[in-house]
Amino acid sequence: MIHVEQQWADNIRTYEGDLLHRKADNPALRETRGKIIISRAMPLISRKLGITGTADVVEFHAAEEDDPPDCIASLTGRRGKWKPYPVEYKRGKPKVDDCDEVQLCAQAMCLEEMLGVKIGAGSLFYGQQERRQEVLFTEDLRCGVIDYLDEMRSCFNSGITPAGKYNKACKSCSLHNICLPKLRKGSVSRYMDSFLEGE
Template sequence: MIPDVSAEEYLLLSGIQHMAFCERQWALIHVEQVWAENVRTVEGKHLHERADDPFFDESRKTVRIVRSMPVVSRQLALRGVADVVEFHYSKTMIDGETCQLKDRDGWWCPLPVEYKRGKPKKDDRDAVQLCAQAVALEEMLGVTITSGCLFYGETKRREAVEFTPALRQHTLELSQKMHQFVRDGITPKAKKGKRCAQCSLVDDCQPYWMLRHRPVAAYLARMCSLEADE
């Protein structure tokens, strides 16, 4: 639980993927309100435009598909929109796993599905975003969700994600750090890495310049030392 946060101070759930990717990138976007487009962000936007139709509600015999579903979590103090939530029909109630839906008979098991451009990544930035959506859905529906899916535009395949205790804890810690940065007004220093080449904010971030730049305190100490030697 994030302490002392009002509903008006809830942060964007989608930002947790930025936080997992790079703390400085998250702060530039969500604290300093900096944003830039690159090929990856444009492709991702187009992919989500096909998934995020708030008026689309598809029902089949055993599956109800809800797109662009608003979600909110008190535990994480995050709010946002889930790309797709599938509700799978169950003839019987499964304690802690199924819920009832308005104007629908029977019991339903929710499954969050997040759409991403490209292919599966080596890190867990996509998984934590999906996990945060699951936590929100659990609070809203009174269920426990054990897994979800990530759909990648390049591979055209779903990847299952298990919401393990470790992933849930990491998701909570990231949300706590996000709120801490907002409270303190902090933008972390740049840390150069391979991920910088993938970032749309590399020109605003200036990681290479910042890493070459010496701290002011060190500069002043060196100048004072030179004056003392003279």
């Protein structure tokens, strides 16, 4: 709906998400905590995947002696070698599907191309739980990124928004009144009947 139909709406959940991201998305805030450099709102690009984006946070951990050479990178203006570790901030709690893991893995794949390294893991920080959940970037997850990108490009190029799949999460979505997921789920007459019965 956002990219094909150019539709957007805010609600309390999108505002809460904005507040959670406010610190993470400030590129002027750079921190060094011991052996970790924290970079915020880092621009990402992958020519191979054909995507761009912004990582909420990328931590650069000082490399250890036993780290594989293909997992560490040099940073401009910094001595030593560093291991990139992406962290994505989410307002709620872990989802039943893998969409958050796929997003984080796509960020890692961009970083790998940009820095010429291999990244094995990253983290999702869920605001509702106030803790991190580590994600391993397996081959299956990497294939999932490519599959999702292919599917998204197909939808975008067709100019047709895929039909929504109504579930209980739809009620809290900021696009609920634009998407009308119950209408997309069934026929117009069934939707109108249920609407009239509700009155």
